[in-house]
Amino acid sequence: MDRALRPSRLDTLPNSPSATKLFKHWLRTFEYYLDELPQELNKLKILTNFVVPDVYEIISECLNYEAAIQALQSVYIKPSNEVYARHLLATRKQQPGESFDEYLHALKVLAKECNFKQVSAIEYRDEYIRDAFITGINSQVVRQRLLENSTISLDEIFSKARTLESAQKNAENYLQYNTSDTTVAAITKKPKQFNSNSVSNC
Numbered sequence: 001m002d003r004a005l006r007p008s009r010l011d012t013l014p015n016s017p018s019a020t021k022l023f024k025h026w027l028r029t030f031e032y033y034l035d036e037l038p039q040e041l042n043k044l045k046i047l048t049n050f051v052v053p054d055v056y057e058i059i060s061e062c063l064n065y066e067a068a069i070q071a072l073q074s075v076y077i078k079p080s081n082e083v084y085a086r087h088l089l090a091t092r093k094q095q096p097g098e099s100f101d102e103y104l105h106a107l108k109v110l111a112k113e114c115n116f117k118q119v120s121a122i123e124y125r126d127e128y129i130r131d132a133f134i135t136g137i138n139s140q141v142v143r144q145r146l147l148e149n150s151t152i153s154l155d156e157i158f159s160k161a162r163t164l165e166s167a168q169k170n171a172e173n174y175l176q177y178n179t180s181d182t183t184v185a186a187i188t189k190k191p192k193q194f195n196s197n198s199v200s201n202c
Helices: 019-035 043-049 053-059 065-076 082-091 100-111 121-136 140-146 154-188
Strands: none
Touching (some): 019 043, 043 065, 082 100, 082 121, 100 121, 121 154, 140 154
């Protein structure tokens, strides 16, 4: 079998800050690995071989593979706090030096924990991200222009924001360039000599 599909051993403990993310990734790779093996093999024995001793303690009393996976999920995957997650999304501000692309990505990551569901889950999620994006950006000028649109999708508003951001930066660069030229011209211009003879004695 291709060694590229062979997962690493699960060595992350449940109290690690990134335990949930790492476990989800490990579990997915492990399941892909199992799919390539003959179905008659004992999955619990294989699982035992792919966890470190400290992690094995969690599943040591499990009698089958399904129970072992459930035990691991119960300690690695913490239930999300939907209210807090949506609060984080709604109050996430654009950080100094953070581009619109980076800011939008951060909002999408936060949105994953908000449990948006039902028929229009994706649409509702995008609307929520759109509102948070408008509220959180630093530029008051861009925000005002975006709020002029009574109905606009997330993709459309992000495209418009990037266009406005680019125009704003170009204007700032143009102003800075002209200011620099004016300053150089003022410095290089020879000052008039003071003629003491032109001053009459009182």
